[in-house]
Amino acid sequence: MxxxxxxxxxxxxxxxxxxxxxxxxxxxxxxxxxxxxxxxxxxxxxxxxxxxxxxxxxxxxxxxxxxxxxxxxxxxxxxxxxxxxxxxxxxxxxxxxxxxxxxxxxxxxxxxxxxxxxxxxxxxxxxxxxxxxxxxxxxxxxxxxxxxxxxxxxxxxxxxxxxxxxxxxxxxxxxxxxxxxxxxxxxxxxxxxxxxxxxxxxxxxxxxxxxxxxxxxxEASGDFTREACTGRFEILSQGRSVNFAPSTARLDANSRGFLNSLSGIIRRCPGMVVEVGGHTDSQGKADWNMALSEKRAAAVNQYLQQKGIPADRLVAVGYGETTPLVPNDTVQNRAKNRRIEFKVLN
The missing domain is CATH 2.40.128.110 (Lipid/polyisoprenoid-binding, YceI-like)
Incomplete structure (x- = not known):
């Protein structure tokens, strides 16, 4: 037992x-x-x-x-x-x-x-x-x-x-x-x-x-304040994440993810008009650079509209080589000057 x-x-x-x-x-x-x-x-x-x-x-x-x-x-x-x-x-x-x-x-x-x-x-x-x-x-x-x-x-x-x-x-x-x-x-x-x-x-x-x-x-939901929107657009401008095929206004495919994120931020800044500014380096003729910057700004504008951003909330402007961030004296500096910037207009 x-x-x-x-x-x-x-x-x-x-x-x-x-x-x-x-x-x-x-x-x-x-x-x-x-x-x-x-x-x-x-x-x-x-x-x-x-x-x-x-x-x-x-x-x-x-x-x-x-x-x-x-x-x-x-x-x-x-x-x-x-x-x-x-x-x-x-x-x-x-x-x-x-x-x-x-x-x-x-x-x-x-x-x-x-x-x-x-x-x-x-x-x-x-x-x-x-x-x-x-x-x-x-x-x-x-x-x-x-x-x-x-x-x-x-x-x-x-x-x-x-x-x-x-x-x-x-x-x-x-x-x-x-x-x-x-x-x-x-x-x-x-x-x-x-x-x-x-x-x-x-x-x-x-x-x-x-x-x-x-x-x-x-930041799952909710609108941003004007200060928060302005700060975000300044930071996104510093990213230099919008790129184009050389000497063209054709958006690089790798830019789309960035612009998709940007469109989400614009939606959360209700009523604000955003400038899309195109900039180039000083290589080439000034008038050609101006035209290229305008076309590139317009291409970004068009892409954002395709993502549902109303046309009246976007203003495309080309600055050409007139507003460099840094002197156009090195390859690295010229790359910094070729950019798309975003800012709140009103």
């Missing part, structure tokens, strides 16, 4: 032991965005550190250990409205690269003993996709088992990313011009993530993508 009772008890314990003991990814896991944070630190003027975050992201770990985290770059939150806009349009160029992604294949052997030790540090190989570039990294992370349905994963130290590795140096230079500061060409990224087992009873927050306070960062 004693042996029978012991056998029944042992069988019962096997049935009811934590799922993590049987397999660390049983059922799969979802990132709880409300209880997580993804931040980065930038350094300006050589010694001033500024901390920012992303307000919208999602993630999961499959039963096979495939981990994915998707970050909406439009949700970058520096706590200052127009600085957010600079980060979106000048640095991340979210109209072309709206998302960053981190993926990893986690070997169950790495955390097979997590139920016993509760917390451990592992070196996790990941792939980071950012600004059109994919790169492999190895990130030390601390994994903490809070209970059988809740796991915390955090970077042990900030991950150092070189901007040149992700083609972000041009964006950094635009930020420097716009803000009038020097910016160190690295970013320090940290993650503090909470994962819940799928189907766990009592999960307070369903799998989602938005963290607390994201509405402000994302």
């Amino acid at each position: 004693y042996r029978l009772t012991l056998s029944i008890l042992t069988f019962f314990l096997l049935l009811t032991r934590p799922a993590l003991a049987a397999g660390p990814f049983d059922g799969g896991w979802q990132l709880n965005a409300e209880s997580s944070a993804i931040r980065f630190i930038s350094i300006k003027k050589g010694s001033i550190a500024e901390s920012s975050r992303f307000a919208a992201f999602s993630g999961s770990i499959s039963e096979s250990g495939e981990a994915k985290i998707h970050i909406a770059l439009d949700s970058v939150d520096t706590s200052i409205d127009l600085r957010n806009v600079r980060m979106r349009f000048l640095f991340f160029e979210t109209f072309t690269y709206p998302e960053a992604a981190v993926t990893a294949q986690i070997s169950p052997a790495l955390i097979a003993d997590l139920a016993a030790v509760q917390r451990k540090q592992i070196d996790l190989p990941v792939t980071l996709s950012l600004h059109g570039v994919e790169a492999g990294l190895t990130i030390p992370v601390a994994v903490t088992l809070l209970n059988e349905n809740l796991v915390a994963v955090a970077t042990v130290q900030p991950v150092i990313l070189k901007l040149e590795d992700f083609n972000l140096n041009a964006g950094r230079e635009k930020l420097e011009e716009a803000a009038g500061v020097t910016i160190t060409p690295v970013g320090l990224v940290s993650m503090d993530l909470m994962f819940e087992r799928n189907g766990a009873a009592g999960s307070a927050v369903p799998a989602g993508t938005v963290t607390a306070g994201a509405a402000t960062a994302l």
Whole structure:
């Protein structure tokens, strides 16, 4: 009888032991965005550190250990409205690269003993996709088992990313011009993530993508003030993201994403008339440059109208070579002078 009772008890314990003991990814896991944070630190003027975050992201770990985290770059939150806009349009160029992604294949052997030790540090190989570039990294992370349905994963130290590795140096230079500061060409990224087992009873927050306070960062709806509109058009003019085939007024296909984002901003500046100004460098004859700038401004005007912006809210003007930003003495400067600018008229 004693042996029978012991056998029944042992069988019962096997049935009811934590799922993590049987397999660390049983059922799969979802990132709880409300209880997580993804931040980065930038350094300006050589010694001033500024901390920012992303307000919208999602993630999961499959039963096979495939981990994915998707970050909406439009949700970058520096706590200052127009600085957010600079980060979106000048640095991340979210109209072309709206998302960053981190993926990893986690070997169950790495955390097979997590139920016993509760917390451990592992070196996790990941792939980071950012600004059109994919790169492999190895990130030390601390994994903490809070209970059988809740796991915390955090970077042990900030991950150092070189901007040149992700083609972000041009964006950094635009930020420097716009803000009038020097910016160190690295970013320090940290993650503090909470994962819940799928189907766990009592999960307070369903799998989602938005963290607390994201509405402000994302600007999901609502009209802008005149000041906010003016600031946005100034920043968008600094992006130099509207390009044309050489010596023509034919819009480059890569300009469309930017202009689509611009049309959304114009809609949220009700009643305001926006000037679309075309500018050239000083190469060639002045009258030819004037005509080309007028045609390019008209091409942008036409595209915005096709996106639903009323014609009476747009004024196309060509300035030719008459208003350079910088002297036309280098290839780089001439490229800066060939531009489309936007400003509020009334």
